[in-house]
Amino acid sequence: MEEIIKVKNLIKKFGSFTANDNLSFDVYKGEIFGFLGANGAGKTTAIRILCGLSSPTSGDVKVAGFDIYRETEKIKKNIGYMSQKFSLYEDLTVAENIRLYAGIYGIPPKKRKEKMAELLKKLEMENARNKLIAGLPLGWKQKLAFSVAIFHEPKIVFLDEPTGGVDPVTRRKFWDLIYEAASNGITVFVTTHYMDEAEYCDRVSIMDAGKIEALDTPAKLKERYNAKNMDEVFIKIAR
Amino acid sequence: MKQLKSFIKKEFFHIFRDPRTMLILFGIPIAQLLIFGTVIKSEIKDVHIAVYDQSKDITTQQITNKILSSGYFILDKNLENTNGIEDIFRKGKVKEVIVFESNFGEKLKKEGKANVQLIADASDPNTARLVISYTSGIINDYIKKMYPNLQLPMQIQPEVRMYFNEEMKSAYMFVPGVMALILMLISAMMTSISITREKELGTMEILLVSPLRPAQIIIGKVIPYLMLSVANAFVIVLIGNLVFGVPITGSFILLMLETILFIMMALCLGILISTAAKNQMTAMFISMIGLMLPTIILSGFIYPIENMPVVLQVISHIMPARYFVTIIRAIMLKGVGILFVWKETLILIGMTLFFIAVSVRKFKIRLE
Numbered sequence: 001m002e003e004i005i006k007v008k009n010l011i012k013k014f015g016s017f018t019a020n021d022n023l024s025f026d027v028y029k030g031e032i033f034g035f036l037g038a039n040g041a042g043k044t045t046a047i048r049i050l051c052g053l054s055s056p057t058s059g060d061v062k063v064a065g066f067d068i069y070r071e072t073e074k075i076k077k078n079i080g081y082m083s084q085k086f087s088l089y090e091d092l093t094v095a096e097n098i099r100l101y102a103g104i105y106g107i108p109p110k111k112r113k114e115k116m117a118e119l120l121k122k123l124e125m126e127n128a129r130n131k132l133i134a135g136l137p138l139g140w141k142q143k144l145a146f147s148v149a150i151f152h153e154p155k156i157v158f159l160d161e162p163t164g165g166v167d168p169v170t171r172r173k174f175w176d177l178i179y180e181a182a183s184n185g186i187t188v189f190v191t192t193h194y195m196d197e198a199e200y201c202d203r204v205s206i207m208d209a210g211k212i213e214a215l216d217t218p219a220k221l222k223e224r225y226n227a228k229n230m231d232e233v234f235i236k237i238a239r
Numbered sequence: 240m241k242q243l244k245s246f247i248k249k250e251f252f253h254i255f256r257d258p259r260t261m262l263i264l265f266g267i268p269i270a271q272l273l274i275f276g277t278v279i280k281s282e283i284k285d286v287h288i289a290v291y292d293q294s295k296d297i298t299t300q301q302i303t304n305k306i307l308s309s310g311y312f313i314l315d316k317n318l319e320n321t322n323g324i325e326d327i328f329r330k331g332k333v334k335e336v337i338v339f340e341s342n343f344g345e346k347l348k349k350e351g352k353a354n355v356q357l358i359a360d361a362s363d364p365n366t367a368r369l370v371i372s373y374t375s376g377i378i379n380d381y382i383k384k385m386y387p388n389l390q391l392p393m394q395i396q397p398e399v400r401m402y403f404n405e406e407m408k409s410a411y412m413f414v415p416g417v418m419a420l421i422l423m424l425i426s427a428m429m430t431s432i433s434i435t436r437e438k439e440l441g442t443m444e445i446l447l448v449s450p451l452r453p454a455q456i457i458i459g460k461v462i463p464y465l466m467l468s469v470a471n472a473f474v475i476v477l478i479g480n481l482v483f484g485v486p487i488t489g490s491f492i493l494l495m496l497e498t499i500l501f502i503m504m505a506l507c508l509g510i511l512i513s514t515a516a517k518n519q520m521t522a523m524f525i526s527m528i529g530l531m532l533p534t535i536i537l538s539g540f541i542y543p544i545e546n547m548p549v550v551l552q553v554i555s556h557i558m559p560a561r562y563f564v565t566i567i568r569a570i571m572l573k574g575v576g577i578l579f580v581w582k583e584t585l586i587l588i589g590m591t592l593f594f595i596a597v598s599v600r601k602f603k604i605r606l607e
Contacts, residue, residue: 051448073450081448085441091256092249103245104449158448 001028004156004187005050010059012045019045020056021210027156027189032182034201035191038238041207043191044084047160050189051081064155077105080149080186084161087145090134094125097133098148105152119147139170143177150181157181159190163197175200198230206237213237242451246459253433254463263429268421268471269478275413276483282409283311283369288335289327291318298344298385302355306337306377328360335359335370347386403572410483415567416540418475419560422498423505423534426468428526430509434460435522438513457598461506468502469495476571488574494567497580500587501563507594508559514601534560562586 005027012020019042027033037043048054050063052072061068064078081087088097095116102112120126123143133141142162150157159178163171175197182188190201198204198218205215214221214237218230227233254260288306292299306312315333318324327333338356340346347353357374361367404411437443446456476494479485487494509526516522536542537551538560544552555561562583569575577584 053444053447073452076448076450079448081445083441083444085444087442087445089249089253089442090440092252096249096252100245100249101449103248104242104446104451106242106450 003027004029004064005033005189006060006062007050008060010046010049010061011057012042012049012054013057018210020049023059023212025205025212025215027187028203029155029187030182030185031202032178032188032190032200034198034204035189035207036193036195036198036204036234037191037207038193041238042210043207044160046207047158047189047191051079051158052076077152078155080152080154080157082145082149082157082159082162084164086141088133088141088148091132093130093132094120094136094144095129097144098151101148101151107152115151119151123147138166139173142166142170142174146174146177146181150186154186156187156189159188161191161193163192163194168196171197195229195231195234198234204230206234208238243455243459246451246455247462250433250459250463254467260429264425264467264471267424268475271421272414272417272475272478275417276410283366283373286312286335286366286370287315287333288312288337288370288374289316289318289324289333290314291321291324291336291338293341294339294343294345296342296344298347299339301385302339302378302381303337305381306374309373309377311373324358328358331360333360334363334366335374337374347382351386408484410479410485411568411572413540414475414479414483414485415564415571416535416538418472418479418498418567419501419538419540419563420531420534421475422468422472422502422563423530423560424526425471426464426502426505427509427512427530428523430460430464430506431512431516431522431526432519433464434510434513435516435519439518454599457510461510464506464509465499465502468505469499472498472502485571487571489570490576493577494570497563497566497570497584497587500584500591501559504559504587504591504594507591507598510598511594511601514598533558537561538564540564559587559590 003026005025007026008024010020010023011018021042023046035043035047045054049056049061049068052063052068052075056068063075066072066074066078068075089100092100098116098119099112102116107115120129123140125140125144128136128140133144136144146157146159146162149159163174166174171194178188178190178200190197192198201218203215203217204221205212206221207213214224214233216224221227221233222229225233225236227236254264290303292303303314307314312335316327318327318336321338324336327336336358338358340354340356343353343355355378357371359367359371434443437446447453451459472495476487480487508530512522512525512529516525533554534540537544537547537555537558539555540560544555544561547555566580566583566587569580573579
């Protein structure tokens with residue numbers, strides 16, 4: 001399998017505090033990679049480094065085949081990002097938000113129009129096209145935010161706790177979108193602390209105190225830790 | 240380029256859709272201009288006075304009439320003795336009492352000398368000073384005209400001319416000041432708020448992850464406010480000229496170029512503030528307290544810098560508005576060219592470069 005993210009001996013220190021302690025892992029093309037850990041375990045620090053928002057103290061990191069130190073501009077063109085904070089502009093309409101991101105990622109107007117029509121149809125949001133984001137239900141906003149994050153067809157999309165504060169039904173629907181993206185060949189790198197979501201991932205890494213304690217498929221992890229579900233696995237590791 | 244265009248378009252959406260922003264951008268400048276225009280006055284008008292005329296002859300009556308017809312004074316009452324003077328002042332309405340001695344006209348004719356006493360309410364020293372100087376001006380003027388041969392007590396007669404502002408209009412003073420104030424407010428405060436807002440909402444991360452370069456983000460943030468500030472400056476100059484009669488003696492183009500320079504400086508300051516402030520509130524407080532008050536007080540726009548304590552005089556040197564006010568006063572009122580304001584211009588350019596350098600550094604550090 002082809003590795004799309006390669007991390008080797010990644011260390012990130014803030015003063016004397018080590019947020020990422022010697023991380024090494026690979027993410028394969030097209031998989032849904034779950035990045036789990038308690039709050040403060042170092043997930044967000046790692047995801048920020050992979051996105052180029054922060055630079056590592058030491059270690060080799062390659063994202064989409066590009067070096068994190070020297071080729072950040074190339075990496076940026078090939079990744080999408082959705083943060084735990086809500087990432088659309090509330091005072092812009094649905095169409096304006098899409099146009100803005102299409103513009104920032106340099107998508108030509110003709111292609112943008114086609115894709116936007118397609119997207120709005122898929123999300124059943126054609127009637128909301130000219131409505132301000134502020135007035136939409138949270139579930140819609142999140143689906144749209146995700147769709148905007150992959151609008152430029154990136155190789156990888158990073159989702160930092162994308163489903164925070166959403167009801168289970170909406171979460172399930174959101175995951176349908178994630179599966180769809182993965183089936184279109186987009187690698188999904190997702191952090192979460194909902195353990196039911198961990199079950200949906202192809203492979204899962206569990207971080208604790210800056211270190212990766214376990215990395216495997218959910219089935220194998222459950223077997224290894226002799227647990228009924230991912231929740232138990234997580235509790236056994238993180239304690 | 241196209242990236243930048245979509246970004247700038249979005250900024251304009253933010254501005255035009257937020258009533259608060261619109262109010263700060265377009266309501267406050269006009270309100271401030273009108274408030275300063277009508278409130279700050281170094282001239283007097285309709286001051287209430289009382290007259291105690293002990294001689295009641297033609298001369299004193301003519302003098303009184305001349306004073307009352309000047310437009311500066313209104314006669315509140317005629318006094319019959321000196322007893323009530325203190326009471327009148329205590330009541331507060333009357334600001335000046337004029338006392339003519341008895342046989343004023345006769346004495347003036349015969350002895351060439353007569354006494355008039357001006358008593359003013361100096362609980363407001365500025366008004367008192369103005370009232371006294373206006374009244375004595377009028378009296379001297381009358382006597383000079385009626386008795387050209389008479390020698391006034393003063394042997395030296397200064398011929399006074401107020402260059403660049405013959406009528407001592409206060410509008411000449413406040414229009415440049417208000418301009419500095421408003422441009423500072425809009426440019427620095429609004430950019431710092433709009434950048435910190437993106438940080439608060441989390442959209443800044445999305446922008447930083449995108450192929451937009453940090454420089455493009457900064458430029459995209461700055462351009463809309465630059466355009467709106469220039470428009471604002473234009474409106475202020477226009478209102479100053481049409482409503483308050485402030486002339487533009489010098490080159491209008493130079494005036495606008497200097498204004499753009501000042502705006503750039505303020506925008507860079509705004510970016511700098513945004514790199515230091517964590518949220519919109521902090522950004523607003525830093526801009527308000529750190530910029531507005533010093534701009535009003537230390538720029539020499541209302542209070543002369545020369546009269547300040549040495550410490551404040553030194554501090555005033557780091558106030559950008561000080562230089563801008565000097566420049567635009569020179570261009571608008573004195574009509575001078577760049578040769579006379581190059582020093583101030585260079586200082587502003589230097590400040591702009593300094594702020595750019597520091598913000599770029601801090602912006603990068605923040606990405607770490």
